[in-house]
Amino acid sequence: MDLELLRRLSEAHGVTGSEYGVAAVIKEELQVSGVRTYEDKFGNLFAEKGSGGRTLMVAAHTDEIGLIVKHIDEKGFIRFAKLGGIADQILPAQRVLIHGMKKKVQGVIGCKAVHVMKDEERKQLVTYDRMFIDTGATKEQLEGYGVRVGTPITFIRGLTELENDLVVGKAMDDRAGCYVLIEALKKANPENKVVAVFTVQEEVGLRGATMSANAVKPDIGIAIDTTIAGDHPELSEQDAPVRLGKGPTIVVADGRKDSLGGGMIANPLVRGWLMELAEKSGIPYQLEVLEGGTTDAAAIQMSQSGIPSACISIPSRYVHSFSEVISKKDLEGCVELLVKAMESKTPF
Ligand SMILES: [Zn+2]
CATH class of the missing domain: 2.40.30.40 (Peptidase M42, domain 2)
Incomplete structure (x- = not known):
């Protein structure tokens, strides 16, 4: 994997509302690879590849806490x-x-x-x-x-490698997702039109995804984000069953802790399509019901007259701290799964 790209993304500064430093890194990386990019008035960064009949929007947010x-x-x-x-x-x-x-x-x-x-x-x-x-x-x-x-x-926090393929750095939420989206865009030969959106202001209420989904008007949406890995001494498996190194997580439902309100119930066909792609390609994955958070997919789903959506998450320890730990293996699995999704026929 390209650890230097992950480092540049993690160490770039882009607090919610001032994400331009991160967009600059992504633009530079994509332009070198010949992928066309453009921005809207709020700083959402768009990149397109492919020209099939349907439009797949994939979102990863650029802002950090x-x-x-x-x-x-x-x-x-x-x-x-x-x-x-x-x-x-x-x-x-x-x-x-x-x-x-x-x-x-x-x-x-x-x-x-x-x-x-x-x-x-x-x-x-x-x-x-x-x-x-x-x-x-x-x-x-x-x-x-x-x-x-x-x-x-x-x-201020630099990226460092830990033992057993782990990496620690700030803003892995969601620069790890930005990394996955960049790498998948570079590698895929899309079956359909793929519109990658590097969204702003996710951390204060999915604002960039809301604006951009209404602009893109996709047929189907996927968000790439990070989620809580519970494999440490202060979390039990029943509270947070996702594990580091066991592959990308396909989110079934997420939202507020008390009711799963305000989040997303992933469209069963979109979720099933991703699970099938992972199984056929031998990519290990995990399923998740996340209480206490949501992603850009919730905003994409509620745009226009309803867009069938799902979310692929990267397991992370110490989410919303300045030392978030992820696994390089999960990151690679996530890129592989997203490439497969971009290259296959979508359910909608
Ligand atoms: Zn996030």
């Missing part, structure tokens, strides 16, 4: 809001990059040290509104760098 400047105090300390679902307990001491219009500034997320906490404070979770970013700069310096209310903030 991150922060945005809310207030800068007189001394230059920055308060922030969260973009996407980030647990407060993973924030303290993280190193961040603040994307000033004139200069990018590094900083660290600060909060009260444990030594000066009262006994009851030590037992409590420090919430993000009691944290701040320290860049070392004064308010005046930050203004000079073009840092102001609304400036995007991303996390």
Whole structure:
């Protein structure tokens, strides 16, 4: 596999609403391979291949979870809001990059040290509104760098390999999906017209997929995303049965934890088609019912007068942290399955 491409995608900075840095990496990679790309007014990046009678839309989102400047105090300390679902307990001491219009500034997320906490404070979770970013700069310096209310903030974390084909890095959700979509587009000789969409603003409500599905008007939709692998000591198999290294996951249903509302029940024909392709090609896969999240496929499905859709997910440990762990084997299986889907007759 092309680990350097995955590294460039993971280490690119593209918090929700400011995804252009990621789109630039994808555009460059696809243009070298001769795949035509174009963008819409919001930054959704489209790439087309093939010219058959039906249109297959495949979406992977470019945005990553991150922060945005809310207030800068007189001394230059920055308060922030969260973009996407980030647990407060993973924030303290993280190193961040603040994307000033004139200069990018590094900083660290600060909060009260444990030594000066009262006994009851030590037992409590420090919430993000009691944290701040320290860049070392004064308010005046930050203004000079073009840092102001609304400036995007991303996390600084390089990609590293772990043992047994595992890789750890930031923003695997969903740069791993972007990687799969790029590689499949490069390899496939599509049976139909394939429109790949690298969508923006997924983490705040599938906004890019909603806009782009209405523009593409596909006959069928697939989202490529990451999902929760439960194979570590703090999750039981019954709570999260997906395993790293056991192949791509075909999502049967997903949505809110209490009701699976707001998500997607995958079209049985589309889901069955993907399962059959995997079985015929000897690609190991897993089935999943995901409680507590959804993907771009939910938005594609509800566009136009209803688009039969499904989702293929890449298993990931520590989803929505800055060190998400995935397996290179799953990534390769996912590319292989998506190539098969692009190259075969679609059920719709
Ligand atoms: Zn995602």
